[in-house]
Amino acid sequence: MIVDxxxxxWRGHHGKYRYSATRAEVAGRVWxxxxxxxxxxxxxxxxxxxxxxxRRATLRPGQQVLDLGTGTGSVxxxxxxxxxxxxxxxxxxxxxxxxxxxxxxxxxxGVSNVTFLEGxxxxxxSPSGQFDAVLASxxxxxxxxxxxxxxxxxxxxxxxxxxVAAVWGGREQADIVLLxxxxxxxxxxxxVPGVGPGALADPVEFLEQLERAGIRARVKSETTGFDFDDFxxxxxxxxxxxxxQLPPERQQEAKAAVRxxxxxxxxxxxxxxxxxxxxxxER
Numbered sequence: 001m002i003v004d005x006x007x008x009x010w011r012g013h014h015g016k017y018r019y020s021a022t023r024a025e026v027a028g029r030v031w032x033x034x035x036x037x038x039x040x041x042x043x044x045x046x047x048x049x050x051x052x053x054x055r056r057a058t059l060r061p062g063q064q065v066l067d068l069g070t071g072t073g074s075v076x077x078x079x080x081x082x083x084x085x086x087x088x089x090x091x092x093x094x095x096x097x098x099x100x101x102x103x104x105x106x107x108x109x110g111v112s113n114v115t116f117l118e119g120x121x122x123x124x125x126s127p128s129g130q131f132d133a134v135l136a137s138x139x140x141x142x143x144x145x146x147x148x149x150x151x152x153x154x155x156x157x158x159x160x161x162x163x164v165a166a167v168w169g170g171r172e173q174a175d176i177v178l179l180x181x182x183x184x185x186x187x188x189x190x191x192v193p194g195v196g197p198g199a200l201a202d203p204v205e206f207l208e209q210l211e212r213a214g215i216r217a218r219v220k221s222e223t224t225g226f227d228f229d230d231f232x233x234x235x236x237x238x239x240x241x242x243x244x245q246l247p248p249e250r251q252q253e254a255k256a257a258v259r260x261x262x263x264x265x266x267x268x269x270x271x272x273x274x275x276x277x278x279x280x281x282e283r
Contacts, residue, residue: 034241039072039101041237045226046138049166049276050074052222053137054082056280057164062086063132066156068121069093069139073102073114079135080111090126092119121149129158136165140206140279141199144192147209154213157283163215169275170201176238176274177201179258183239186254187246203277210281217281224276231259231267 034042053075059065059082067076070091080089091114093099099116106114119125121136121143134153143149153163171178177198190196200206203219210217228234235255243254263270 037237038098043072043074046074048224050078050137052224052276052278053135053164053166054078056278057133057135057162059083059133064130065089066124066126066131066134067091068124068134068136069142070102070116071098073105075135075137076102076114077106077109077111080114084113087113089114090117091115092117092124094118094120122152124152124156126156128155131156131161132158133162133164138166138168140165141167141197142195144195146206150206150209150213150215154215154283159283161283163217163279163281165279167200167203167277167279168197169221169277170198173275174198175262175272179234179238179262180242182258182261183254184242186250186257187242200277203279207279215281215283217279219277219279221275221277223273225271225273227269227271229269231263234270
């Protein structure tokens, strides 16, 4: 497995990297804090979405693939065998802690054709025209500047290259978004507006940004799901990091609001049903 940081020649690419470094670093620290629980509890619950992205990508041997917002590496490590022999996956994320866990996972299963890089969608640390496919599973909702991300995705794709992304629907159709937005309404406003789990519930503007960048994209939706045994386990996994800095009384208010909306009949097992929008396009 190949391990690296942002290549020196791409630090400050187009002179923009330092401009939003502070906001990106803040976001990276948030993901750092949940990296362990993400690996242990979240990745397995997102397996349906991951498989949906890979199925639509139709990867082939010899291809060069970018996994944008790799997190703890689930998409990259599943994609890696599909492009052998001769192909490679570049896995990019803003969280050093998540990348460290992804590297450990890759080493433990002997994956040798994945390169892990620290970076972000608005400034992808790769040369132009490098990739046959860009994959982004549940990551583009958290991008600070999606117009810049669209331009960067187009830049790194080869002519005929393919984008496959997954984003959640809105809170009315995706239980995970309902829980996280309800809990998040009790926390201070995030430093960047328009970023979060339901930020691309209406993907029309992003599709227009992709088209202006040179990628004709479309959306198809399907319902995916996962479950939790009880309220407490769902709260700890999906809302704990959002509310950990709240005063105790405010945390209790947030918990009560989520219980009232999602466990109205009392505690117990709950199936989460989530509208998942798959964005596919070609350059």
